[in-house]
Amino acid sequence: MSKMKELKKIIVNKPLKLDCGETIINYPIAYETYGKLNEKKDNAILAFHALTGDQFLTGINPVTNKKGWWTYLIGPSKPIDTNKFFVICANVIGGCMGSFGPSTVDEKSKKPLGTSFPVITINDMVNAQYNLLDHFKIKKLFCVIGGSMGGMQVLQFVSNFPNAAKNAIPIACTANHSAQNIAFNELARQSIMADNNWDKGDYVNKEKSPDKGLAVARMAAHITYLSQKGLQEKFGRKLQETDNINFGFDADFQIESYLRYQGSVFVDRFDANSYLYITRAMDYFDLTKQYNGKLSDAFKNCSTKFLVISFTSDWLYPTHENKDIVIALNACGADVGFIEIISDKGHDSFLLDLPEFLTTIKKFVDANY
Amino acid sequence: MLITNMKEEFKVIANLIEENTRVLDVGCGDGTLMDYLKKNKNIDPRGLELSKRKIQESLGKGLSVIEGNAETDLKQFPDKSFNYAILSQTLQAFYNPEKVLDELLRVANIAIITIPNFAHINVRLQLLIKGKMPVTKNLPDEWYNTPNLHMCSIKDFFEFCDKKNLNLFKALTIKNQKISEINKRNLFSKNLFSELGIFLIKKK
Structure with a gap:
């Protein structure tokens, strides 16, 4: 992962007081941009990534060599056309693609921070990313956009900075993380922490990695990103490279094989501790509570024009929450x-080639x- | 659903609305009227619409439209958030038109309601002579596939407002692009010869 060193970064030298009480300073935010900022600086879009995303939303991700996660929506001649718009995307703090996170190496100890990294929130994430506006000397973004956790960041961003975005598109998200979603995240965290290799988050220094726990976490999460109907149509009871069931516990069914594959490729690109921190940030997200039980107060000072989008089969962030x-x-x-x-x-609809969307x-x- | 007089109807409605006001267009369709109000009346209107395709069209005009149904989704708007709420030729298609009217007058000071008149002479004659449910160019659907559940006449609407103690302070109709007022004196003939009623109501 030598390419990690070549990532674009700003080092924020303005102190940021986190919700947990700690203050951070001189921390990196890794970002990527697409398109050109025009002279008037009125064509900038800040896109926020979801739980396991990163700053490489379109084109080829130079670290993983895979396609960006939002290539259907953003890019040259795409619905958000980067010939016209300047799109910025940053890796969230807590992440593992160059921004300040649990895998950041501590200058003093020369060791990754691991679980000594402070617990962060969605609020902290957007406050950190706001520094990119100063970096590019942008007074007002044309738009902020994001799906899932990215959508939560959109809501938090507009409430924190009511004059910083002309438009906002929160997609498939919520203003308060539900009990069901906290439950799924807890399942994922327990899976990681139950892996002996996790070692209280100190696995990096011991040259091991809780791959099994992280893979199971991803498998469980992956199911929640799909729908019953979608799974049934794609996989049904189809068998994987076998004509009959084998009366054992190998992956007889295609869906099993698919999930195992999703789990195994995930561990190559994602850090287990980041998964713990970011899911925690999502669970703590409750914009209504931040405004003393009145969500509308979060937006009362903004002149931002919103477009809220949900999907019929999304049971993780269902339409009624949107x-x-x-x-x-x-x-x-x-x-x-x-x-x-x-x-x-x-x-997952928000990431797919869905013409209506x-x-x-x-x-x-x-x-x- | 009725489409005749569409443009004329919208022109009349637009003329009834004052500049710089807050307007909710319930069942805003492709946003034609909203777009007109935005461009000509310095109004930043809101729309409520069921059809996803039409919502897309409105969004493409830069209009703010929310997907929803007047019977269930007006409750999201606070009391008196609008000066006007427009409901064009859909009152008769609701399960509970009375409740929809209540809601419109809760969210807006003035409701502009238009209805296809079921007492128009052509409609009456069809029922009287043929003994069948009327199918006219304004009411093109058969009894078994019409979206209309609660047809009413101009006279019915007058009586409804009396009964519910609503202030029906303006009633208009359009015929051959000519706008005329409906009042209690000409109600008999207007109810016979008008295809469309346009009503402005508010709470007393």
Whole structure:
């Protein structure tokens, strides 16, 4: 991973007081940009990534050599056309693609921080990323956009910086992480921590890695990103490289083989401690509570135009949770549009080649630019 | 659903709305009226619409439209968040038009309601002479596939407002692009010869 050293970064020398009480300073934020910032600096879009995403949202990720996670939506001649827009995406703090996180090497001890990394929140993430606006001398973003945890960052960003974005597109997200989602995240964390190789987060210094725990965490999470119907249609009861069931515990079914594969490739690109920290940040996200039980107060000072999008088969961040955001925005007279896209692809829909979804965003950004 | 007079109807509605006001277009379709209000009346309107395709069209015009149904989704708007709520030719298609009207007058000071008149002479004659449910160019659907559940006449709407103690302070109709007022004196003939009723109501 020598390419990790070549990642674009800013070192933030402004202190940031985290929600947990600690203050951080001189910490790195790794980012990538696509397209050109115009002279008026009015064509910038800040995109926020989801739990396991990173700054490489389109093109080829130089570290993994895989396609970016939002290539269907963003890129040259894509719905968000980087010939026209300047798209910035940063790795969240807590992440493992160059930004300040548990795998950051501590200058004093020369060891990765591991679990001595402070517990961070969605609020901390967006406060850290705001420094990129100063870096590029952008006064007002044309748009902030993100799905899932990226959508939570959109909501937090607009409430923290009510004049920093002209438009906002939170997708398939929530204003308060639900009990079900906390439960799934806890399952993932327990899986990682139950792996002996995790070693209280100190695995890096002992040259081992909780791959099994992290793979199981990913497998479980992956199921939640799909839908019952989508799984049934794609896999059904199809068998994997076998004509009959084998009366054993190998992967007889295609769905088993698929999940095992998803788990195994994930551990190559993601850090187990980052997974713990970021899922915790999602669980702690409760924008309503931040505003003393009145979500609409989070948006009462903003002039941002919102487009909220949900998907019919998303059971992780279901439509009604997205609608709660719309209701709160209406309650304070904010400018908001809302559409529920029909899809049987579950929560993952926002990452896929879904024409209805892609066209909606294209129409919205083009009409408002 | 009725499409005749569409443009004329919208022009009339647009003329009834004051500049710089807050407007909710319930069942805003492709956003034609909202777009007009935005461009000509310095209004930043909001829309509620069921059709996803039409919502996309509206979003493509830079309009803020929320997917939803007037019967279930008006509750998200606070009391009196709008000066006007527009409901064009859909009142008759709701399960509970009375409740929808209540909600419209909760979220807005003034509701602009338009209805296809079921007492128009063509409709009456079809029922009287043929003894069949009327199918006209304004009411093109058969009894078994019409979205209309609660057809009413202009006279019915007048009586409804009386009964519910609503202030029906303006009633108009359009015929051959000519706008005329409906009042209690001409109600008999207007109810017979008008295809469309446009009503402005508010709470007393």
